[in-house]
Every structure is written in structure tokens, then in C-alpha cells.
Amino acid sequence: MGLGRQAAEKLDLPREVVLDLPLISMTGREEMTIENHKGLMEYGEEKIRVATKAGSLCVSGEGLRLKRLSSECIVIGGQLEKLEFLR
Numbered sequence: 822m823g824l825g826r827q828a829a830e831k832l833d834l835p836r837e838v839v840l841d842l843p844l845i846s847m848t849g850r851e852e853m854t855i856e857n858h859k860g861l862m863e864y865g866e867e868k869i870r871v872a873t874k875a876g877s878l879c880v881s882g883e884g885l886r887l888k889r890l891s892s893e894c895i896v897i898g899g900q901l902e903k904l905e906f907l908r
Contacts, residue, residue: 843873850901853880856894861887869897870907877907 844856855871855878862877863870869885871878885899 841874843871843875843878845878845904847901850882851898852888853897853901853904854894855897858895861890861895866899871895873906875906879903879905879907881905 841857843858846854846856855873857873858878859872859874861869862872864887866885867881867883869880869887871880880897880901881903883900883902885897885901887895888898889896
């Protein structure tokens with residue numbers, strides 16, 4: 822276990838903040854929020870790719886759209902079908 826992970830665990834700090842990792846939350850298959858991202862890489866109605874420290878996050882589905890885009894988070898709406906990390 823790395824020093825950052827140990828510190829986050831012992832000090833009860835959020836791992837995503839200490840390790841600069843994305844925090845992803847979903848509301849069913851209709852909406853996804855990605856916090857702590859590094860930018861938008863690709864945008865289309867069937868695929869959206871987001872840069873994160875954990876790798877490229879690829880969201881696939883139908884009728885995908887950006888509901889919110891800020892430096893803090895990205896909110897994706899539509900019919901979400903697949904979520905995968907690419908290297």
C-alpha cells in the first residue's frame with residue numbers, strides 16, 4: 822500500500838482527494854457524475870471519453886449528452902450502457 826493510501830486511511834481522508842482519483846456516481850442508467858476529472862477527450866452521442874488520473878474513462882450508450890461541464894465535475898445524461906477504463 823502506498824504512502825498516500827495509508828495516510829488517507831489513517832487520517833480518515835477521502836482517498837479520491839488525497840490520491841487525485843476520480844469519484845464516479847450514477848443514478849440508474851440515466852445519469853453519471855464524474856468528479857476530479859482531467860478533461861474531456863471525446864464527445865459524441867454514443868461515446869464520451871474523459872481523462873482521469875486512473876486512465877481514460879470511456880462511457881458508451883445512446884443519446885449521450887453533457888448536462889454539466891466544469892473544472893470540478895462532468896455530468897453525463899442519456900441511456901448509459903457501458904463504463905470502462907482504458908489505458
